[in-house]
Amino acid sequence: MINKIIYDGNCKLCKRTIKTISFFSKSFEFDPNNREEEVIYIEDWKVYRGFYAIRRIILKIPIFWLLLPIFYFPFFDKVGTKIYNFISKHRRWI
Numbered sequence: 133m134i135n136k137i138i139y140d141g142n143c144k145l146c147k148r149t150i151k152t153i154s155f156f157s158k159s160f161e162f163d164p165n166n167r168e169e170e171v172i173y174i175e176d177w178k179v180y181r182g183f184y185a186i187r188r189i190i191l192k193i194p195i196f197w198l199l200l201p202i203f204y205f206p207f208f209d210k211v212g213t214k215i216y217n218f219i220s221k222h223r224r225w226i
Contacts, residue, residue: 136161137189138172145223146171157193169220183209183216 137153139146141164150162166172173185180188187203190196202208 134161134174134176135159135192136163136174137185138163138166138174140164140166140168140171140223143223145219153189153193156195159192160189169223170216182220183213186216187212 137150137160139150139162141147147164150164153160154162170182171185173180173188175188175192187209190199190203203212
């Protein structure tokens with residue numbers, strides 16, 4: 133089973149997030165060679181991007197299950213995608 137997170141290895145926010153994820157779960161592979169503006173998560177050959185990648189990763193780590201009601205609240209994906217895109221575009225300054 134593949135659980136791979138592809139992220140921007142030059143981004144401080146991305147590196148802190150990956151450090152947190154790896155602290156709570158050892159079931160992911162990490163690839164810091166993503167130059168796109170969004171994180172990519174590959175699970176069993178299915179690709180998730182951006183907000184949907186984060187939502188799927190949270191689903192895999194029990195300590196973050198407290199956030200699931202927010203991330204899976206009806207229609208939150210539209211708001212969550214906008215928030216994710218804003219953070220993604222400004223990630224080098226966050």
